[in-house]
Amino acid sequence: MIDQLEKYGLFFEERALAQFQSLVRNKDYSKIAVLCDSNTHDQCLPGFLSQLPDLDPNKLEVVELEPGEDTKSLEVLAQLWDAFGALEMDRHSLLINLGGGVISDLGGFAAATYMRGIDFVNFPTSLLAMVDASVGAKTGINFGAYKNRIGLFTEPLMVGILPEFLDTLPEEEFLSGWAEMLKHGLIADAKHYRALIRRKPTAAQIDSALIAHSVAIKARVVSQDKHEGGLRKILNFGHSIGHALESWHQQAGQPLSHGYAVALGMQVELSLSAAFAGCDINEVQALQTDIQKLYSVPKLKPQAEDLKTLLLGDKKNKGSHLHFSLLRECGVGVYDIEVPMQSVLERYNQCFHD
Amino acid sequence: MIDQLEKYGLFFEERALAQFQSLVRNKDYSKIAVLCDSNTHDQCLPGFLSQLPDLDPNKLEVVELEPGEDTKSLEVLAQLWDAFGALEMDRHSLLINLGGGVISDLGGFAAATYMRGIDFVNFPTSLLAMVDASVGAKTGINFGAYKNRIGLFTEPLMVGILPEFLDTLPEEEFLSGWAEMLKHGLIADAKHYRALIRRKPTAAQIDSALIAHSVAIKARVVSQDKHEGGLRKILNFGHSIGHALESWHQQAGQPLSHGYAVALGMQVELSLSAAFAGCDINEVQALQTDIQKLYSVPKLKPQAEDLKTLLLGDKKNKGSHLHFSLLRECGVGVYDIEVPMQSVLERYNQCFHD
Structure with missing residues (x-):
C-alpha cells in the first residue's frame, strides 16, 4: 500500500527523505524556505533539519507564522508574499510547508501564485x-x-509523511485527523472503518501502514476526479454541516478542530442518509453511537437558523438548492443528493438540540 | 490564419459571438458577470450586449472598476472577490472580462482563484x-x-476578438498595442515587421487578418512552451528594460503605456543585441531609427542607478545574474543571454541620456 502511493507523489519515512534530497540535488534551487508555525518550528523543525544534513545552510530560510485557522487569511497571505520578496526568492526557489493543513493550504497557495508559481513540497x-x-x-x-x-x-512536487511528528500532537489534534480516517472508511471501505473503530485514537495505535491505507482511499477517489466534477464529492460526507459548524464556532470564539466539526457533521448527515440515501436506520444508529463516543456534541452550538445562512453560502450548493454527499451503507458514499433545507434543519435539531 | 487560431481558443468577429453564445447555451450558468472598467462600460458594453440578445437578463451582472494599472492591486482583487460573493456567484458562474489587459489579468486571476476556479472568457x-x-x-x-x-x-475558456472596439481607442493606447505587434515581427517574422512599419498605426490601417497574423506568432511560441521554461522567453524582448521603465514611471506619477515602455526597452535591448547576440550593427541602427520615429524618448526618465534596483527584482533573473531576450537578426529572437549589469546601464545611458 505504501509503495503504491508513490505514484501519487506521497512518500513515507526514509523514502520521503531520500526523495526530497534527490529533488534538491537535481533542481539546484536558488533558495529553500521552510514555512512553519510556532508549534512546528519548535517541535518538528529541528528533528526535520537534522535528517537533511545536505541542505546548504546559505540557501536555507525559515518563515514562522502564528498557529491556528486565523492564519489562513488574506492578510497573512500578503505578508507571506512580502516575505518571499524580502528573502529574494525567485522562480527557481522552493517552499517547504512543514505543518498542518493551515500551513500547506496557505503556503501552497502562496507558492502557486508567487511569480506565477514556484515549486513547493x-x-x-x-x-x-x-x-x-x-x-x-x-x-x-x-x-x-x-x-x-x-x-x-x-x-505539490511531493508529500513526505514522517509519522514521528505524531508523537508531539495534542489529543484534540489527533482526534481531528482520526475523524477524517473514519470518514474514508465510511464512504469507501467498511473494513477500514471497522479496523479504526476497534482501536483507541492515539499515536501509539497508528503507523505508516494505517495512514497509508486511509490516504490511498482518498488518492484513488481524487485521481478519478481531480476537480470535483463528480465522484470526488463523496469526500465531502460530513463536511456540509461540518464546515458550517466550524465557521460558526470560529466566529463564536470557541473554535472546533476541523475533524471534530466533520465528526459532528457526520452524525447529522448519517441521519440524512437514512432519509434520503436509503441507508438502513439500524446501521445509521450504530454508526452514530460509535462516533458520539469519541465526538460528543458541545454545549455551545448554533441555532438551526444560524446554520441555514452558512449552508446557503457553501461552494457545493448550486444556486439555492442544497446538495449533500451521504452514505448508502457503511463503506458506500453517494453524492449530489438534493435535500430540502427544512429536512436538514429538522435532522440537525434532532441530533443536536433534543 | 484566422481559422487556425480557433484551436488556441481565439475567435474573431461573428465567429466569436457564435462561439460565446454556444458556450452559454451548453453550460447553463447560474450567473454571468461582465467585468469592465468605466471606459469599456461606456464605450464597449452597450454594443457588446446588443449583439448577444439571448443572454438571460436575470442572470446578468455588471461589475465596473476604475480604469488604469492601479486597479491591478491586491485591494481591488479583494473587492472583486467580495463582489462575486455579494452577487451570489458560485462554481457554476461565468465571468466575462471586457476590457484591456488590466481587466483580463485581474479578472482572470480573480476567477481562477474564486472557489478554486470558475469559468471565464x-x-x-x-x-x-x-x-x-x-x-x-x-x-x-x-x-x-x-x-x-x-x-x-x-x-480562459475562449477569447473573442471584435476589432470594432478599436475605433474608440485613444491614439496612445493604439500605439501601445502596435509596439507588441512590432515586437512579434522582430522576434519571429521579419516580413510581419516590415508590413507593419510601412503602415500608419491607426485603427483604419488594421483589420482582423493583421491582428490574427500577430497573435499567431505569439500563439505558436506559447504553445511550444506554456510555462516559459525556454522558447517563450523570446517574447520578453524589450520587456526587461520595458518593465523597469513602466514601474519607475508609474511610481513617478507619469505612467507610460505598457507598449510604449516596451518600445523604449526594445531600443536599449537592440543595442544589447549588437553587443551580446551578434546582431548586425547597421540593422540595429535602422531598427532603432524606425522605432524612435513612433516612440520618442520621454523627458522624464530614471537614472541608471534607479533602473538597476528594478532590474534586480525582475522575475526573469535567476539569483543575481541578468538574463535578456535579444535579437540575432530582424525576425530571430534568442533568450537566456547573460549580460553584465554594467553593460546594461551603459547602453541605457547611450540610448537615453546622451
Whole structure:
C-alpha cells in the first residue's frame, strides 16, 4: 500500500527523505524556505533539519507564522508574499510547508501564485494533514465568512509523511485527523472503518501502514476526479454541516478542530442518509453511537437558523438548492443528493438540540 | 490564419459571438458577470450586449472598476472577490472580462482563484490586449514595487476578438498595442515587421487578418512552451528594460503605456543585441531609427542607478545574474543571454541620456 502511493507523489519515512534530497540535488534551487508555525518550528523543525544534513545552510530560510485557522487569511497571505520578496526568492526557489493543513493550504497557495508559481513540497505534521490535506491538491485561504473561499487546485512536487511528528500532537489534534480516517472508511471501505473503530485514537495505535491505507482511499477517489466534477464529492460526507459548524464556532470564539466539526457533521448527515440515501436506520444508529463516543456534541452550538445562512453560502450548493454527499451503507458514499433545507434543519435539531 | 487560431481558443468577429453564445447555451450558468472598467462600460458594453440578445437578463451582472494599472492591486482583487460573493456567484458562474489587459489579468486571476476556479472568457477591447494578453494564459496583479508579481498561468475558456472596439481607442493606447505587434515581427517574422512599419498605426490601417497574423506568432511560441521554461522567453524582448521603465514611471506619477515602455526597452535591448547576440550593427541602427520615429524618448526618465534596483527584482533573473531576450537578426529572437549589469546601464545611458 505504501509503495503504491508513490505514484501519487506521497512518500513515507526514509523514502520521503531520500526523495526530497534527490529533488534538491537535481533542481539546484536558488533558495529553500521552510514555512512553519510556532508549534512546528519548535517541535518538528529541528528533528526535520537534522535528517537533511545536505541542505546548504546559505540557501536555507525559515518563515514562522502564528498557529491556528486565523492564519489562513488574506492578510497573512500578503505578508507571506512580502516575505518571499524580502528573502529574494525567485522562480527557481522552493517552499517547504512543514505543518498542518493551515500551513500547506496557505503556503501552497502562496507558492502557486508567487511569480506565477514556484515549486513547493509538503511535510504534514498533523494526522489530519497526513490523511487529508496530503492528497487532493487543494490550497487556499478563508475569505469573508467562508472557509477556503479563495484557492486553487495545485499539486505539490511531493508529500513526505514522517509519522514521528505524531508523537508531539495534542489529543484534540489527533482526534481531528482520526475523524477524517473514519470518514474514508465510511464512504469507501467498511473494513477500514471497522479496523479504526476497534482501536483507541492515539499515536501509539497508528503507523505508516494505517495512514497509508486511509490516504490511498482518498488518492484513488481524487485521481478519478481531480476537480470535483463528480465522484470526488463523496469526500465531502460530513463536511456540509461540518464546515458550517466550524465557521460558526470560529466566529463564536470557541473554535472546533476541523475533524471534530466533520465528526459532528457526520452524525447529522448519517441521519440524512437514512432519509434520503436509503441507508438502513439500524446501521445509521450504530454508526452514530460509535462516533458520539469519541465526538460528543458541545454545549455551545448554533441555532438551526444560524446554520441555514452558512449552508446557503457553501461552494457545493448550486444556486439555492442544497446538495449533500451521504452514505448508502457503511463503506458506500453517494453524492449530489438534493435535500430540502427544512429536512436538514429538522435532522440537525434532532441530533443536536433534543 | 484566422481559422487556425480557433484551436488556441481565439475567435474573431461573428465567429466569436457564435462561439460565446454556444458556450452559454451548453453550460447553463447560474450567473454571468461582465467585468469592465468605466471606459469599456461606456464605450464597449452597450454594443457588446446588443449583439448577444439571448443572454438571460436575470442572470446578468455588471461589475465596473476604475480604469488604469492601479486597479491591478491586491485591494481591488479583494473587492472583486467580495463582489462575486455579494452577487451570489458560485462554481457554476461565468465571468466575462471586457476590457484591456488590466481587466483580463485581474479578472482572470480573480476567477481562477474564486472557489478554486470558475469559468471565464476574455473579450479584449484594446489592441494591446488583442495581440498580447489574448494568448499566453498569464493572469495576475502587481504587488509591492513589481508588476505581475502575483499571478497564475490559467486559460480562459475562449477569447473573442471584435476589432470594432478599436475605433474608440485613444491614439496612445493604439500605439501601445502596435509596439507588441512590432515586437512579434522582430522576434519571429521579419516580413510581419516590415508590413507593419510601412503602415500608419491607426485603427483604419488594421483589420482582423493583421491582428490574427500577430497573435499567431505569439500563439505558436506559447504553445511550444506554456510555462516559459525556454522558447517563450523570446517574447520578453524589450520587456526587461520595458518593465523597469513602466514601474519607475508609474511610481513617478507619469505612467507610460505598457507598449510604449516596451518600445523604449526594445531600443536599449537592440543595442544589447549588437553587443551580446551578434546582431548586425547597421540593422540595429535602422531598427532603432524606425522605432524612435513612433516612440520618442520621454523627458522624464530614471537614472541608471534607479533602473538597476528594478532590474534586480525582475522575475526573469535567476539569483543575481541578468538574463535578456535579444535579437540575432530582424525576425530571430534568442533568450537566456547573460549580460553584465554594467553593460546594461551603459547602453541605457547611450540610448537615453546622451
